Amino acid sequence: MSDTYTFDAKDLKEIEKIIDKYPEKQAAVLPVLWYAQDKFGHTDPSIQKLVARTMDIPEAHIHGVVTFYTQFYEKPKGKHVLDVCTCLSCQVCGGYDILHYLEEKLGIKAGETTSDGQFSLQSVECLGACGYAPMLQVTNDKYVNFLTREKVDQLVEDLKAGKKPAFESITMPQHKNDSE
Known part of the structure; x- marks a missing residue:
């Protein structure tokens, strides 16, 4: 140190x-x-x-x-830190599948950084967006929700090109009252 x-x-x-x-x-x-x-x-x-x-x-x-707090990094990380939620809601909806797909795609395991310093990958506990699972957070900033392999591919390509994900506004379903 x-x-x-x-x-x-x-x-x-x-x-x-x-x-x-x-x-x-x-x-x-x-x-x-x-x-x-x-x-x-x-x-x-x-x-x-x-x-x-x-x-x-x-x-x-x-x-x-x-x-x-998982948002604080005790050691240097890559330019883009991908925090994949693997808490129960995300697990049930494919969070570990997304984590393992990213491990394969980036050639690293959770907790590691790519050799070019572009990406660090982490498995994290609940990010408080269970209704949007599976999801991840990019470098303590934007959430990327309802992840699929295609969405992950696009995210990685965009980040490599210097394009950050846009804010994604998602409305929660509204409960209908029986008297309505």
Whole structure:
């Protein structure tokens, strides 16, 4: 591990703005960690120490937050991180089939990154979109829902070409009241 990560004056000013939005420093841990991950691409133990020192919060607390949330990367990841939901709803609807198809397509296993650094693949717990299963999230941003092999193929090609997935608005079915 290297302790060569630093926040410059601009970073410290931005972090102070983040902290000032909250009644207590500890409440700002998540957004400060997001800031650090955006800057460095991950939140390895050296970055966790930096955040702890900067915020004057125990390292154990910062580490606990990073290890609790799958959205924080403890090691460098690829340019595009594909988080495939493999929780029960997605499993039943083919989540593992999609994960295994991506493993085959990208030539990596879940938890690995392609040799060109373009893609990291992860199996994750519930992303809160059970009604759209199977689904995945692209680099802590857009969800891609109702996945099929064809949709996955298009997604990978689009990402390779620098095209991010568009926001997909899906309306949940509405329950009809018997009196209507």
